[in-house]
Amino acid sequence: MKRLSCPEVGEHVTAYLDDELADDARRALEEHTRGCADCTRHIAQFRATIAAMRDLPATSLSPVTRDRLLSAFRAARRR
Amino acid sequence: MGLPPDDVVAAALRAGDETMFAALLDTWSRGMLRLARSYVSTSDSAEEVVQDTWLAVIRGIDGFEGRSSVKTWVYRILVNTAKKRGARESRTVPWSSAFEGDGEPALDGAGPADDRSPLLPGWKDLPAAWSVPEGEILASEIRGRIAAALATLPARQRSVITLRDVEGCSSEEVCAILDISAANQRVLLHRARAAVRKRLEDYFEAMRR
Ligand SMILES: [Zn+2]
Numbered sequence: 308m309k310r311l312s313c314p315e316v317g318e319h320v321t322a323y324l325d326d327e328l329a330d331d332a333r334r335a336l337e338e339h340t341r342g343c344a345d346c347t348r349h350i351a352q353f354r355a356t357i358a359a360m361r362d363l364p365a366t367s368l369s370p371v372t373r374d375r376l377l378s379a380f381r382a383a384r385r386r
Numbered sequence: 387m388g389l390p391p392d393d394v395v396a397a398a399l400r401a402g403d404e405t406m407f408a409a410l411l412d413t414w415s416r417g418m419l420r421l422a423r424s425y426v427s428t429s430d431s432a433e434e435v436v437q438d439t440w441l442a443v444i445r446g447i448d449g450f451e452g453r454s455s456v457k458t459w460v461y462r463i464l465v466n467t468a469k470k471r472g473a474r475e476s477r478t479v480p481w482s483s484a485f486e487g488d489g490e491p492a493l494d495g496a497g498p499a500d501d502r503s504p505l506l507p508g509w510k511d512l513p514a515a516w517s518v519p520e521g522e523i524l525a526s527e528i529r530g531r532i533a534a535a536l537a538t539l540p541a542r543q544r545s546v547i548t549l550r551d552v553e554g555c556s557s558e559e560v561c562a563i564l565d566i567s568a569a570n571q572r573v574l575l576h577r578a579r580a581a582v583r584k585r586l587e588d589y590f591e592a593m594r595r
Pocket residue numbers: 312313316339340343345346347
């Protein structure tokens with residue numbers, strides 16, 4: 308099996324987390340990571356970053372715009 | 387989210403079902419505002435993009451052929467509208483003020499619309515990953531860092547990471563909405579994630595000192 312360097316692991320984190328690596332590439336990455344605390348940490352940080360992004364607060368459409376759009380829908384559909 | 391299948395949605399819109407239209411507005415507009423913000427410089431501008439998109443949807447629903455999902459169709463209109471407006475802004479807005487808007491996190495979400503608890507599961511994972519004691523962590527501070535990191539990304543990276551990681555779209559959806567290849571999507575996503583991770587790393591490093 309091909310041995311990966313740390314930067315190679317870094318390059319493939321997204322493909323790995325998205326489960327898009329071919330079996331042998333995934334095994335090589337996991338094999339490296341088992342023996343490498345830095346890459347283990349790096350991947351954990353990627354996962355945590357991704358999880359944190361799911362929690363960003365959102366802004367809603369303003370009530371004025373929402374009402375305007377509902378009126379526009381009503382008007383267009385009446386014709 | 388509880389939207390019915392696409393053919394039901396499209397038929398309801400064509401029949402003038404206002405409740406269905408309102409449901410789509412309320413389900414997608416937040417995500418659309420975020421995505422629009424990838425291309426335009428202010429949240430007001432993003433709101434206008436979203437408004438223009440929905441107006442185009444109202445005009446165009448009779449021509450919707452179901453070759454993509456309704457959501458993809460709406461989001462593609464949004465991306466085109468936002469890109470055009472972004473291009474116009476970059477011609478008319480002086481650089482300095484265009485970037486002023488972007489330095490500030492695009493988060494007005496602390497208002498009444500934000501019904502989330504201050505510390506959510508995602509934030510709780512962060513200290514563990516960076517070995518920072520949890521008590522030190524301020525969710526709002528980290529949100530600010532992430533928002534600031536997103537704001538500095540090039541539009542293509544920002545739109546991909548917004549759709550994938552903030553909105554939770556599948557990679558197939560993202561490719562269809564942005565009209566990019568799977569490989570391209572992965573590269574843009576990876577660069578964007580790496581940039582946000584780096585930003586958090588810098589923050590946690592600074593905090594430890
Ligand atoms: Zn390593």
